[in-house]
Amino acid sequence: MILLYIFSFIVMQSNAQKSMAFCDDYIEFDNEYFGKFISNVKLSNGADAILAEKRVLIIDEDLNILSSVPIPKTQTHNCNWIFKQSSDLFFVGCQKNGEGPYLVAYKGINQTHYSQFGDIVYFPNLNETVISVSSILNTIFTVQSKKVTLFTLVLSASDWSIKTTQNVLDKNYFTMTSEINITDVAYESYSQDNMSFYKLIVVEFTWGAFWVDSLVKNNIISPIRNGLINLKGFYSPYVYNYQSALIHSTTQNASQITINLFHYDRNDISIKVVYVSTQSTTINTLYNFNGQWASWGKPIKFGNLQGILRRNTLKQSVFNVYNIIIPPVLNENQVAVTTYDPVDTFASPPQDFPIYYFNSGYRVVHSIENNKLQSCDLYNYKLEME
Ligand SMILES: *[C@@H]1O[C@H](CO)[C@@H](O)[C@H](O)[C@H]1NC(C)=O
Ligand SMILES: *[C@@H]1O[C@H](CO)[C@@H](O)[C@H](O)[C@H]1NC(C)=O
Numbered sequence: 001m002i003l004l005y006i007f008s009f010i011v012m013q014s015n016a017q018k019s020m021a022f023c024d025d026y027i028e029f030d031n032e033y034f035g036k037f038i039s040n041v042k043l044s045n046g047a048d049a050i051l052a053e054k055r056v057l058i059i060d061e062d063l064n065i066l067s068s069v070p071i072p073k074t075q076t077h078n079c080n081w082i083f084k085q086s087s088d089l090f091f092v093g094c095q096k097n098g099e100g101p102y103l104v105a106y107k108g109i110n111q112t113h114y115s116q117f118g119d120i121v122y123f124p125n126l127n128e129t130v131i132s133v134s135s136i137l138n139t140i141f142t143v144q145s146k147k148v149t150l151f152t153l154v155l156s157a158s159d160w161s162i163k164t165t166q167n168v169l170d171k172n173y174f175t176m177t178s179e180i181n182i183t184d185v186a187y188e189s190y191s192q193d194n195m196s197f198y199k200l201i202v203v204e205f206t207w208g209a210f211w212v213d214s215l216v217k218n219n220i221i222s223p224i225r226n227g228l229i230n231l232k233g234f235y236s237p238y239v240y241n242y243q244s245a246l247i248h249s250t251t252q253n254a255s256q257i258t259i260n261l262f263h264y265d266r267n268d269i270s271i272k273v274v275y276v277s278t279q280s281t282t283i284n285t286l287y288n289f290n291g292q293w294a295s296w297g298k299p300i301k302f303g304n305l306q307g308i309l310r311r312n313t314l315k316q317s318v319f320n321v322y323n324i325i326i327p328p329v330l331n332e333n334q335v336a337v338t339t340y341d342p343v344d345t346f347a348s349p350p351q352d353f354p355i356y357y358f359n360s361g362y363r364v365v366h367s368i369e370n371n372k373l374q375s376c377d378l379y380n381y382k383l384e385m386e
């Protein structure tokens, strides 16, 4: 088995070699002290937080450790989520076998250091398995396979708490007759008539997705209308299942979205652009993003770049970066299907939770195995742009 890993890693490396960016040497972080990497969030232009098993690392763009904070947890809980409310306040979310999910808050002391803020806070009336937790302003939402539940973050100078709201986005909310199976939520802000809104895209395993327009008031979002992006009518649900979405742009009337698919039996993955409006939904099969394995986790973007992490059953991963130009909505009928190959590919031997994000200056940070990070310059992309 180990030989197979090594062999296929070498093959993978040499396949990827022709498009390798200029990478700095990787930096290995102390596995004993931090534990393996799990997830990450960008705190500001100069600081990223990496959630590891035992601590959260705060690092700068050159991957220097600015500081780190411990995660107070019992042996039995897994802390898999990290998200920020502002560059000064971030949260880590934990749960134990689908019981009693809770959050830990960290507040900035200064530009480089954070410390735990208040106590662990459990979600009120929630004792079920949560797929993920995230936030928009002072609304915190939990994603479960059958519903997205919106909570309100109540902040004071010395403490914080979580309050329930009336907003549960479930089968009834979306007026579906059969149970739904939510796999991801993506969101993006827009404004209209001087008011702020968020477009939420709730990805559903067999249908495609739902869109939800939410109005922002006092830093809290309230859903005001919703609709179905019915991809079932376009693509066979026996072949295509929907995993996660990336919103490239949105207004009230039109959104440009690419969707990652669960694709078990083929290596390459097709991604569609979807135009959503309050009147209708137009679906164009615009993009085929070639890649060697099935996609994993969330796609990410930076300007014209879209990043897709892929991995195989051995947990070997490649992070593919594509240079795409999303056409303006007005020309939606004129654009033809485009097939993209990655401009760059970053490979890793087996790792449980790949970390991947863009930094300013068209740089990519990706993890190698469970405790190494590497920063790379997207030289090939810059060449393409010249
Ligand atoms: C959650 O449910 C389990 C049983 O399913 C129970 O043992 C546990 O005490 C509950 N936790 C909370 C915080 O209510
Ligand atoms: C930030 O706070 C930490 C912890 O109190 C301290 O060690 C560090 O020197 C401070 N950094 C700056 C730039 O003030």
Ligand SMILES: *[C@@H]1O[C@H](CO)[C@@H](O)[C@H](O)[C@H]1NC(C)=O
Pocket: 145, 181, 182, 183, 205
């Ligand atoms: C629900 O979605 C998950 C992926 O998140 C998938 O593994 C599972 O098979 C789906 N369940 C049904 C009943 O479609």
Ligand SMILES: *[C@@H]1O[C@H](CO)[C@@H](O)[C@H](O)[C@H]1NC(C)=O
Pocket: 193, 194
């Ligand atoms: C939006 O606000 C600006 C100034 O704040 C004002 O001049 C403009 O008329 C407003 N527009 C609408 C549509 O309310």
Ligand SMILES: *[C@@H]1O[C@H](CO)[C@@H](O)[C@H](O)[C@H]1NC(C)=O
Pocket: 192, 251, 252, 253
């Ligand atoms: C949204 O679409 C409607 C109907 O096509 C149109 O009347 C309205 O001006 C559009 N609004 C914006 C902000 O584009």
